[in-house]
Amino acid sequence: MGLLFFFRSNSMYYFSIAFAVLYVLDNWKGRVNALSVYLLLVVSPVVGNVVYLWSFPIRLKLSEWAAAALRWLYTDISVTGNLLSIQGNTFSVDPACIGLKMLITSMVLAIVMLAYVEKKYQVVMSFGKIALLLSGVLLLAVFANFIRLLTLIVFHILPENPLHEAIGILSLVFYALLPFYFFVKYFFGKNHHSAGQGQLPKQRPHPAAMYQLLYVLILSGILYHGIRICRKADLSPPPPTYACISGFEEAPGSFREMQAFQNEEALLYLKAPVRFFQGSHDPRYCWQGSGYVFSKVQIENIGGLDCYTALLKKDDHLLYTAWWYQSQKNTTPYEWDWRWDNLKNGGAYHLVNLTCNSRQNLLKWVKMVRMGLEE
Numbered sequence: 001m002g003l004l005f006f007f008r009s010n011s012m013y014y015f016s017i018a019f020a021v022l023y024v025l026d027n028w029k030g031r032v033n034a035l036s037v038y039l040l041l042v043v044s045p046v047v048g049n050v051v052y053l054w055s056f057p058i059r060l061k062l063s064e065w066a067a068a069a070l071r072w073l074y075t076d077i078s079v080t081g082n083l084l085s086i087q088g089n090t091f092s093v094d095p096a097c098i099g100l101k102m103l104i105t106s107m108v109l110a111i112v113m114l115a116y117v118e119k120k121y122q123v124v125m126s127f128g129k130i131a132l133l134l135s136g137v138l139l140l141a142v143f144a145n146f147i148r149l150l151t152l153i154v155f156h157i158l159p160e161n162p163l164h165e166a167i168g169i170l171s172l173v174f175y176a177l178l179p180f181y182f183f184v185k186y187f188f189g190k191n192h193h194s195a196g197q198g199q200l201p202k203q204r205p206h207p208a209a210m211y212q213l214l215y216v217l218i219l220s221g222i223l224y225h226g227i228r229i230c231r232k233a234d235l236s237p238p239p240p241t242y243a244c245i246s247g248f249e250e251a252p253g254s255f256r257e258m259q260a261f262q263n264e265e266a267l268l269y270l271k272a273p274v275r276f277f278q279g280s281h282d283p284r285y286c287w288q289g290s291g292y293v294f295s296k297v298q299i300e301n302i303g304g305l306d307c308y309t310a311l312l313k314k315d316d317h318l319l320y321t322a323w324w325y326q327s328q329k330n331t332t333p334y335e336w337d338w339r340w341d342n343l344k345n346g347g348a349y350h351l352v353n354l355t356c357n358s359r360q361n362l363l364k365w366v367k368m369v370r371m372g373l374e375e
Contacts, residue, residue, distance in 0.1 A: 011046050018044070034127045035115050038134065042107045049279060051103050058142060060298075066149045073154075083296055084149075089156060102168070106141040106176050107134055113181050117188050137180045144175035245372035247365075257281065265361040266354055268369060273327075273348035276339040283323045283353045287312055292319070299333055303367040308333050312355070320362040325349040326373055 018040040026032040041047060067079045070086075077086045084090070114133065118124060125133075148171035157163050248261035248268055258281065261268040271281045284294055292312040300309045300322075307324035324331055325338040327347045332338055341347040354369055356362040 011044065014044055014046075015040075033118070033124055034130050035111055035118070035125070037127075038130055039108070039111050042104060042111065042134075048104065062142070062146050062149060065146060066153065069150060070153060080296055080298060084153065086153060087156075089158060102141050102145055102172055103138060106137050106144075106172060109177055110134055110137040110180055113177075113184060117184055121188050123188060133180075133184065136183075137176060140176035140180055141172065144171040147171050147175050245369060247368060247372075265358075266356045266365045268355075268365075269351075269353040271351040271353070273342075273350055276342040280325075280335075280351050282351070283321060284310075286353075287321070290314075302363055303370070305331055305366060305370050306333050307331075307366065309362070319355050319357065320359045321353065321355040322362055322366050323351060323353040326352050326370070331370070 022032050022036055022040070025036075063079050063084055067077050067084055070077055074086050077084060079085075110133065114125065114130065145168075148168050151157070151167050151171070152164065157167060245261060245268070248263050248266070251260040251262035251267065257272045259270045261270070269283075274280055284297075288294065292314045295311045295313060297308065297310040299306060302309075302322070305324065307322045309320070309322045312319040312321055324333045327338070327341070327349045330338075330341065330347065330349075332349075338347070338349040342349065350373075352369065352373065354362065354365055356365060
């Protein structure tokens with residue numbers, strides 16, 4: 001709880017409230033166990049952000065596997081990032097499928113099933129056993145999405161078809177949730193006296209003065225931190241991180257955490273370095289907040305630089321965007337790479353986001369921006 005006083009963080013505020021509620025329930029009811037903690041973690045904004053941003057490699061693999069599985073049936077199938085094209089139709093493995101809707105829903109429902117099993121067999125599962133079971137349901141959810149993708153392609157079910165959503169729900173139920181439920185029911189029905197389980201917790205007595213004081217401290221910390229995060233963010237101009245890159249001029253819209261540059265063909269955002277545990281203002285969030293829809297997201301090598309590229313669409317307006325992370329020594333498109341280097345070596349990585357009105361201009365300016373930042 002002491003971290004509340006050092007970080008201005010919405011996520012920290014969420015966890016402070018969540019664990020304060022758990023503490024109160026534990027004192028009053030004595031029924032709080034590991035499942036409650038896992039549920040709060042799964043539905044937290046942190047997990048949602050992690051799943052949204054870090055599930056992209058999984059989506060790429062699913063696209064590749066689906067294409068390989070169907071190539072014997074459709075010789076003209078092609079893969080571009082998370083998009084599969086066949087006979088003029090395009091199918092995508094998007095964040096709504098492999099991200100928030102499927103993975104988080106599967107984990108929440110799995111926790112509900114585990115709670116039912118705990119109550120039925122009067123057992124308590126350890127943190128490790130719950131983590132192992134939830135990992136299993138995640139793998140089943142990925143497999144369910146793979147089956148869903150194959151079904152949509154084989155039967156040519158496009159997004160505007162009502163069956164598109166129904167196939168996703170049915171795949172999740174039959175290939176993830178039902179197998180998980182029957183496995184858990186069989187396992188605990190047969191081995192409910194095994195290690196790592198015990199009797200349901202009973203209410204524990206607490207010295208009245210001690211837990212009343214803890215209530216006051218926790219609520220005070222929550223109130224203090226809530227006031228801090230509700231204050232207006234500092235939108236003053238940023239300290240100069242990079243001089244204006246050759247070919248660009250400073251653009252309006254810069255604030256303390258981001259510098260903006262522009263020319264007639266491109267818009268460049270340089271976002272300030274953050275620590276390994278913080279959010280990085282990913283373009284997939286920022287541009288969607290402006291009403292744009294991402295498509296054709298993939299990792300490309302442009303002039304020796306590995307970076308993400310994507311097509312942005314808003315009504316009839318199309319933009320081409322690329323982004324990567326860059327320090328004084330390294331460049332990478334991967335979240336894990338820069339976070340690990342920041343944790344291990346203290347490397348400060350700027351997020352570089354370049355957007356152009358044509359793909360040709362994007363390819364040209366990616367090379368020039370990279371060279372400009374390395375000078």
